Amino acid sequence: MLFKFPPGFLWGSSISSYQVEGGNIYSDWSSWEKENKLTPANEACRHYSLYPADFSLASDLGHNSLRLSLEWARICPEEGAFSQKEIRHYSDVIKELRSRGLAPILTLHHFTNPIWFSKKGGWLTSKSIDYFLAYVRKAGELFKSQVNYWIVFNEPVVYIYNGFIKGLWPPGYKSFKKAETALKNITKSYILAYKELKRICGRDDCKISIAKHIRIFSPCPHYNLGQNSPPCYLRNKIFNYSLIEMLLKAGTLDFLSLNYYCKEYDKFNFSLFGKECKENHHRERKNTLGWYIYPQGLYEILMRLKSYQLPIMITENGTSESEDKLYEDFLFKHLKAVALALKQGVKVIGYMWWSLLDNFEWDKGFSPRFGLLKVNYNDFKREIKPFSLFYKRICQNNGIDI
Numbered sequence: 001m002l003f004k005f006p007p008g009f010l011w012g013s014s015i016s017s018y019q020v021e022g023g024n025i026y027s028d029w030s031s032w033e034k035e036n037k038l039t040p041a042n043e044a045c046r047h048y049s050l051y052p053a054d055f056s057l058a059s060d061l062g063h064n065s066l067r068l069s070l071e072w073a074r075i076c077p078e079e080g081a082f083s084q085k086e087i088r089h090y091s092d093v094i095k096e097l098r099s100r101g102l103a104p105i106l107t108l109h110h111f112t113n114p115i116w117f118s119k120k121g122g123w124l125t126s127k128s129i130d131y132f133l134a135y136v137r138k139a140g141e142l143f144k145s146q147v148n149y150w151i152v153f154n155e156p157v158v159y160i161y162n163g164f165i166k167g168l169w170p171p172g173y174k175s176f177k178k179a180e181t182a183l184k185n186i187t188k189s190y191i192l193a194y195k196e197l198k199r200i201c202g203r204d205d206c207k208i209s210i211a212k213h214i215r216i217f218s219p220c221p222h223y224n225l226g227q228n229s230p231p232c233y234l235r236n237k238i239f240n241y242s243l244i245e246m247l248l249k250a251g252t253l254d255f256l257s258l259n260y261y262c263k264e265y266d267k268f269n270f271s272l273f274g275k276e277c278k279e280n281h282h283r284e285r286k287n288t289l290g291w292y293i294y295p296q297g298l299y300e301i302l303m304r305l306k307s308y309q310l311p312i313m314i315t316e317n318g319t320s321e322s323e324d325k326l327y328e329d330f331l332f333k334h335l336k337a338v339a340l341a342l343k344q345g346v347k348v349i350g351y352m353w354w355s356l357l358d359n360f361e362w363d364k365g366f367s368p369r370f371g372l373l374k375v376n377y378n379d380f381k382r383e384i385k386p387f388s389l390f391y392k393r394i395c396q397n398n399g400i401d402i
């Protein structure tokens, strides 16, 4: 049976500037890579110069939209100074996208900060709010008439967890206290950015949100006498929904932006949040990163989000696999979950595959391969992966056989 998605459904994929552009030497990730001897992003996918060809490929793949981000450190490489060259660059980027009929979904912060900002204390100082707002205003002025969907922060909870609690990402702290301060400043920045963008755009169709990573937390069923459930309950409440609920209360979400990848098993270990269980004794298969693939989870989350009564855009969903048929299987099952949720009256307005390109995967370097397009890192040539043609047919038909 052919299931038709609603008219005007947004079909596309997502990228983020640092992960694809290359040459982002003013961003804190670039110094972090050096300090920690990590695989450097270097030229990444050379998207900074190859973007017109990448957008043509996205359009050939049936996209009608693309989620991308601005690199704050390019636009503002020094405190108080905006680069005219980079402003022109991003204006050309947005123009190129729109000229191909691709609606831009614009992220303003996708994990990276300017080095000068980090040196001033980054998100740990309340000055961060003013610094960030100056950049938001600039972006707002530049693109107010060209962008309808704005995502101010990508996955702030993931960013804070990895950067302030686990110490895996810059600024590399392991402190709950610091994490709390950073979250407070990011939340305040978001609320003010929302108001500023609304004022600057001055249109009803300017929609603003925060991309929220949500995962299924499930009690590890092994040796479980009920003790594995409380950590999952807490993780679900705190990591998945608390920020959304706070921003809803503040009246500062126009739509919900959902990034969904996988299920996580957790077990009891005498700490508040318990411990993740990565053993092989679980039912679901794992992708190349060891993530448990659970398409039903997307349906469950969409049904839960329905209660917030806002349109929902799936701004990231994807996987890294060793075989093409596994990508296709992942895509099919997750879109089937979206179709089921739509049938239940959930207002899903778009679906973005993560990612358009195989890209730089932060601390994991270049080995994970999430792209619709394979990138050859010797000559930067792109190649369409077979499963992308399956996705293309769905986008073009605005429908899927389920």
Ligand code: BGC
Pocket (backbone or CB within 6 Å): 016, 019, 154, 155, 158, 213, 259, 316, 354, 361
């Ligand atoms: C992030 C991306 C990342 C992807 C896959 C998402 O949570 O937004 O930047 O590449 O996960 O790891």
